[in-house]
Amino acid sequence: MxxxxxxxxxxxxxxxDPRFGRAAFILIxxxxxxxxxxxxxxxxxxxxxxxxxxxxxxxxxxxxKVLLTGFCGPNAFKTLxxxxxxxxxxxxxxxxxxxxxxNEGKFSFINAANVAGHW
Amino acid sequence: xxxxxxxxKGGTGKTTVATNLAFSLGKNVQIMDCDVEEPNSHLFLxxxxxxxxxxxxxxxxxxxxxxxYCKKCMEICRFGAIAVVGKKIIxxxxxxxxxxxxxxxxxxxxxxxxxxxxxxxxxxxxxxxxFIHGRLKVGQVMSPPIIKKIRTLADKQMVNIxxxxxxxxxxxxxxxxxxxxxxxxxxxxxxGLHDLTLAVETIKILNIPHGxxxxxxxxxxxxxxxxxxxxxxxxxxxxxxxKKIAQVYSRGELIVxxxxxxxxxxxxxxxxxxxxVNNLAxxxxxxxxxxxxxxx
Numbered sequence: 001m002x003x004x005x006x007x008x009x010x011x012x013x014x015x016x017d018p019r020f021g022r023a024a025f026i027l028i029x030x031x032x033x034x035x036x037x038x039x040x041x042x043x044x045x046x047x048x049x050x051x052x053x054x055x056x057x058x059x060x061x062x063x064x065k066v067l068l069t070g071f072c073g074p075n076a077f078k079t080l081x082x083x084x085x086x087x088x089x090x091x092x093x094x095x096x097x098x099x100x101x102x103n104e105g106k107f108s109f110i111n112a113a114n115v116a117g118h119w
Numbered sequence: 120x121x122x123x124x125x126x127x128k129g130g131t132g133k134t135t136v137a138t139n140l141a142f143s144l145g146k147n148v149q150i151m152d153c154d155v156e157e158p159n160s161h162l163f164l165x166x167x168x169x170x171x172x173x174x175x176x177x178x179x180x181x182x183x184x185x186x187x188y189c190k191k192c193m194e195i196c197r198f199g200a201i202a203v204v205g206k207k208i209i210x211x212x213x214x215x216x217x218x219x220x221x222x223x224x225x226x227x228x229x230x231x232x233x234x235x236x237x238x239x240x241x242x243x244x245x246x247x248x249x250f251i252h253g254r255l256k257v258g259q260v261m262s263p264p265i266i267k268k269i270r271t272l273a274d275k276q277m278v279n280i281x282x283x284x285x286x287x288x289x290x291x292x293x294x295x296x297x298x299x300x301x302x303x304x305x306x307x308x309x310x311g312l313h314d315l316t317l318a319v320e321t322i323k324i325l326n327i328p329h330g331x332x333x334x335x336x337x338x339x340x341x342x343x344x345x346x347x348x349x350x351x352x353x354x355x356x357x358x359x360x361x362k363k364i365a366q367v368y369s370r371g372e373l374i375v376x377x378x379x380x381x382x383x384x385x386x387x388x389x390x391x392x393x394x395x396v397n398n399l400a401x402x403x404x405x406x407x408x409x410x411x412x413x414x415x
Contacts, residue, residue, distance in 0.1 A: 060204040083205055
């Protein structure tokens with residue numbers, strides 16, 4: 001299964017970026033093989049509005065089924081929900097540890113945004 | 120003539136200056152309260168409202184039967200108001216700026232216009248003074264279309280006094296752009312000066328002649344005057360930090376009605392503005408307007 005994790009860097013030793021829409025990078029990881037692809041999110045990170053919506057659409061394009069991140073706002077959540085992507089919020093630490101914890105089933109999915117939107 | 124009354128900082132006295140200036144002129148004057156998130160000129164002028172009209176802006180309505188999920192609408196929207204995820208398309212009306220881009224690029228003709236009410240405009244009068252104000256609907260966030268709609272009602276035969284919102288963002292640009300003069304109301308405090316500086320930088324980009332009114336003069340320090348001198352911005356009027364004025368204001372009354380000697384001061388303010396605008400009209404100014412001043 002493919003999962004998306006927001007990351008401060010381009011590799012598995014990076015830290016989780018707590019932001020979703022404006023994360024530096026988003027790693028798309030195949031949980032069985034730990035093979036991964038890097039989405040450079042810099043263009044989106046500087047977008048005027050709707051960063052979370054755009055990020056949700058781009059991980060949907062990569063067929064991610066789960067998103068692991070720090071904060072997820074209402075518009076991002078609505079888009080992820082439409083794309084049938086499940087969300088784990090308040091994720092922190094090293095990407096490799098997050099993948100291991102995910103594979104061991106240590107996370108639970110949220111059913112609403114965990115932060116308020118901003119204008 | 121259009122005089123826009125702005126400030127940067129909130130609560131400096133824009134409405135006080137706008138309403139008292141309008142009342143002093145008495146006729147051939149129109150007050151346009153463009154502070155549509157919190158209009159309050161009417162509290163001081165107590166106009167008789169005769170007409171109301173809704174301000175409508177279109178938002179996209181998607182026909183999913185026609186949609187081919189090509190994402191062209193999503194790509195053109197810089198506000199992220201449409202998202203295509205797999206075989207689903209969702210819209211975020213609160214982010215939509217009603218530009219019509221999505222409808223224009225849709226190859227399937229799958230997007231229709233749906234009306235959304237942003238707010239309303241009320242028009243009326245106080246004696247010979249014309250009155251217009253706008254009001255943003257609760258739950259809506261897009262005020263510039265309401266301000267632009269108010270501005271279409273400017274009357275060339277009259278002095279149009281715009282009571283602008285505070286700040287320096289899109290609604291303020293909408294309330295200042297194209298004005299003949301911007302009158303900046305400030306207070307002589309560090310906070311007042313800080314936000315005045317931001318407002319002046321904005322007006323420089325819009326290339327509009329401007330002057331300063333110092334309200335609550337006597338309070339704070341001398342920094343605003345020094346700044347104005349350095350920048351070559353005329354200080355056109357000072358309203359003292361006076362208990363009597365504060366009492367009149369807090370009762371929702373006009374200074375020029377309760378302390379009549381102020382009428383001449385406001386008329387003098389208007390004469391100074393008129394002279395500044397006329398003198399500039401005589402001498403050609405280099406046109407640097409619209410230097411990237413985007414409005415929402």
